[in-house]
Structures are given as C-alpha cells and as structure tokens.
Amino acid sequence: VLHSFRMERSEYSDDNCSVAGTLQLVGERWSLLILREAFLGVKRFDQLQRNLGIARNILADRLQRLVGAGIVERKRYQERPERFEYRLTQKGLDLYPTLVALMQWGDRHLAGKQGAPVVLEHKACGAETHPHFVCSECGEPIGARDVRAKVGPGALARTA
Amino acid sequence: VLHSFRMERSEYSDDNCSVAGTLQLVGERWSLLILREAFLGVKRFDQLQRNLGIARNILADRLQRLVGAGIVERKRYQERPERFEYRLTQKGLDLYPTLVALMQWGDRHLAGKQGAPVVLEHKACGAETHPHFVCSECGEPIGARDVRAKVGPGALARTA
Numbered sequence: 001v002l003h004s005f006r007m008e009r010s011e012y013s014d015d016n017c018s019v020a021g022t023l024q025l026v027g028e029r030w031s032l033l034i035l036r037e038a039f040l041g042v043k044r045f046d047q048l049q050r051n052l053g054i055a056r057n058i059l060a061d062r063l064q065r066l067v068g069a070g071i072v073e074r075k076r077y078q079e080r081p082e083r084f085e086y087r088l089t090q091k092g093l094d095l096y097p098t099l100v101a102l103m104q105w106g107d108r109h110l111a112g113k114q115g116a117p118v119v120l121e122h123k124a125c126g127a128e129t130h131p132h133f134v135c136s137e138c139g140e141p142i143g144a145r146d147v148r149a150k151v152g153p154g155a156l157a158r159t160a
Numbered sequence: 161v162l163h164s165f166r167m168e169r170s171e172y173s174d175d176n177c178s179v180a181g182t183l184q185l186v187g188e189r190w191s192l193l194i195l196r197e198a199f200l201g202v203k204r205f206d207q208l209q210r211n212l213g214i215a216r217n218i219l220a221d222r223l224q225r226l227v228g229a230g231i232v233e234r235k236r237y238q239e240r241p242e243r244f245e246y247r248l249t250q251k252g253l254d255l256y257p258t259l260v261a262l263m264q265w266g267d268r269h270l271a272g273k274q275g276a277p278v279v280l281e282h283k284a285c286g287a288e289t290h291p292h293f294v295c296s297e298c299g300e301p302i303g304a305r306d307v308r309a310k311v312g313p314g315a316l317a318r319t320a
Contacts, residue, residue, distance in 0.1 A: 017277060018266025019196045019259060023189050025270075027262075029180075032187060036179045040309055088304075091269055096304035097261035097293055099179060102187075105258060106178025109251055110185075115313035117177060122307055127297035129307065133257055134294050137287035144248075144256035147280040147289065149200055154277035 025069045026095065030054060030062045032102070038072065038092065039099055043085035071095065100131055185229045186255065190214060190222045192262070198232065198252065199259055203245035231255065260291055 026032055030052070037048055049059050063086055066072040071092040077085050100120070107116040122129040133142040140146075186192055190212070197208055209219050223246055226232040231252040237245050260280070267276040282289040293302040300306075 017196070018263045018270060020189075020193060020266075021270040022262045022266040023192055027187070027189050027192060029183050029187050032183055033180060036177070039304065093304040094265055094268060095261075098258065098265060100293065100302075101255075101257035101261045102182045103178045105254055106180075106182040108254060110178060110181040111314050117312050117314035119310050119312040120307040121310055122295045122297065122300075122302065124300060124306060125295060125298035127295070129302065130296040131293035131302040131307075132296060133260065133291035135282045135285060135287070136290040136292060137282065138285035140282070140284060142260075142282065142289065142291040144199065144253040146284060147282055147291075150279050150281055150288075152277050152279040153275035154271050 022098075026066075026071065026098075028062070030058060031066060032099070034059070034062055034066065035071070035088075035092065035095055036099055038086065038088050039096065043087060045084070045086070048086070066092070104130065182258075186226075186231065186258075188222070190218060191226060192259070194219070194222055194226065195231075195248075195252065195255055196259055198246065198248050199256065203247055205244070205246070208246075226252070264290065 026035065033052055033054075034048060037051055042048055042051060045059065045063070048054070048063075049056055052059065054062075063072065063074075067074055067086075069091075070089055072086045073089050074084050074086055077083055103118065111117065119128050120131070121127070134140060135142050135146075186195065193212055193214075194208060197211055202208055202211060205219065205223070208214075208223075209216055212219065214222075223232065223234075227234055227246075229251075230249055232246045233249050234244050234246055237243055263278065271277065279288050280291070281287070294300060295302050295306075
C-alpha cells in the first residue's frame, strides 16, 4: 500500500517508529558490539567477556535483554558441567544489514590510510565485497537522495 | 587486498573496529533519532526539539557533537535575527544505509499487523521500495550467511 501524500511529522511518533523501536532493543553500544561478536562467530560468555573487555554483570544483563527480545537464544551445549552458548536467532540474523552499514560507514570515514580493518568475502563469488543497497523493484542502487519517505499503513492505523 | 586467512579476534580491537568507531560517534539513541529527523528533512532546532520531545540542552549537546564529527553542518539561513539550521553533510548522508537497515528491521519485527509506519518510494522507478544489500562484485543478494569476515589491511597495519 503506497499512499500518495508526503509524510508529516504528526503522522507518526516514537512509539510506532521502526527506527526508534529498533534502537530501543539494540541501540546501545554494548548490545551492538555483542551482536558484532555474534556475527563473527563468538558464542560463549567467557569469550564475549574477554573480547569486549566488558564487566560480567553488564554482559549478563545485555545478553538477557537480547534473549528476552528474541534476538539471541541461550542453548546448552554441554551437560556436565552444564554450559550454555548464545546464538543468533533468525531475528538476530536479520540485524546483519545494520551491522554491515555501521561497518561500511566506519570503513569509509574512520579507517586510516591502510584501509579497512575487516573485509567481507562473498562466499558465492569469492570476491571481496562492499555490499550496497538496491531497490527491491527495479534493482538500481539506492542512496539517501533516491527515496522519499511516505506515510505507511502502520502510521495511518495508529492515527486513525 | 584480500587476505587468505580467517579473522581471529586478536587481529583487531575496538580502537580500530569500524563498527565500534561508528557507534562512538552516532551510537547513541538521541543522535540516531536526530539523524532520522534530518533524513526526513527537519533542519531547525525548534522543530527537532518538538519532534523528538528532547530537552534543549541535550539536543544542543548532541547537535554539537554531530557538527564536531562533520556529520551535520550548522548554516545560517537568516541574518536578522540570525537563525541557523542543521544540514547533513556528505558524511552524514552516508549514514543513510544504517538508518534504512534499522528501519527495515523494525518494520519486519516490531510493526503491528497494519504494516510499516513509514514506507520508502524510489523516486526513479516510482515503486514502494524495500532496499536490500547486494554484492558489489556479482550483484547477488547478500545476507548474514553469505559472507565471511577476514582480516583487512587496516588490521594488519596496526598489529604489525
């Protein structure tokens, strides 16, 4: 459903803004860094703790929040003694574009002359890849100036 | 430059991680919400303040940080009395994929049955678009399981 009028600020509010909602769940430095580790394959509490140099109680709290949000799941991988690991759910895997976008911006604007600290290889084609957004309909590249934000059905339902 | 070995945690640290660096600058809820407003075309202090329901001193602080980071610039748009507005620089516009990625995740996982509160129209083709990442080399869609993170030249330079 595409509405033909421009978006006005009065048409939405933070309680149904998808950006604000996402930030509410993961928009905190430690949470996003935990997710970065998870995407790099780190699953265990102790390794997360070492890699991030984070206090154990803060790590436990952030993991619990991510589990509560269904972004990470806690799975037992050993019985005696019981040991658990943290794995990204599909909901968590869906945060991948966010992490890639943050990384690419840092690569472009913060990395030194030497270049990016981490590069991505596309498994299928074997090339070093720099993913970019394209339009789902016509396939052309999408940048900030190529789109127009409009009131969506969720906003109308709320304000109706 | 693509290196042929897998990345190990010891090869990088937060002081040269592009994700951590980006979060250092914009990874704070208010900053990202200010950027959301900027992408929606909001440029003036008072309107930002109203839209976000943010304390004036906090808004002033966050704007100053964004200006200091070169993400937003402060431009005079009126002489008497002097009035200023805040505009995204190119560096700021480059954060667009981050905002779109956050929005899409929220649309998928948080929006109610009614659908997304905001939709994007691709100006060029006129369709409602759901941008997705594709490989810069082969053009195929890129998801979390399609890539492999590797040590980049920036990491090597630092640890050498």
